[in-house]
Amino acid sequence: QVQLVESGGGLVQAGGSLRLSCAASGGTLTTLNVGWFRQAVGKEREFVAAVRWPGSSTDYADSVKGRFTISRDNAKNTVYLQMNSLKPEDTAVYYCAATWTWPSRARGAYGYWGQGTQGTVSS
Secondary structure (H helix, E strand, C coil): CCEEEEECCEEEECCCCEEEEEEEECCCCCCCEEEEEEECCCCCCEEEEEECCCCCCEEECCCCCCCEEEEEECCCCEEEEEECCCCHHHCEEEEEEEECCCCCCCHHHCCEECCCEEEEEEC
């Protein structure tokens, strides 16, 4: 059973950057596509970005396109989300998740989820 653990969240000023990591344990991300979602207080969990196995294709929500970059290091069993030019509206708990389907922006398609990491952007 694949377990996902996010890290790298924190507090940053608007315009700054954060790099989130999603590490797999108890299994491998081989053949799995990995997505990042986020949930702000009082809002639905929304799709942010996804990367296909082995890294040939990516998908981004319009709200983050050009600012966020998703990548994966298959040797390290880890997926990253580099977030630049952050805005206060990017404040949320960020979750990574894994699925065998592609493309997929639907939460229901993802069978494995991490516990989330908080990212806070101050104005």
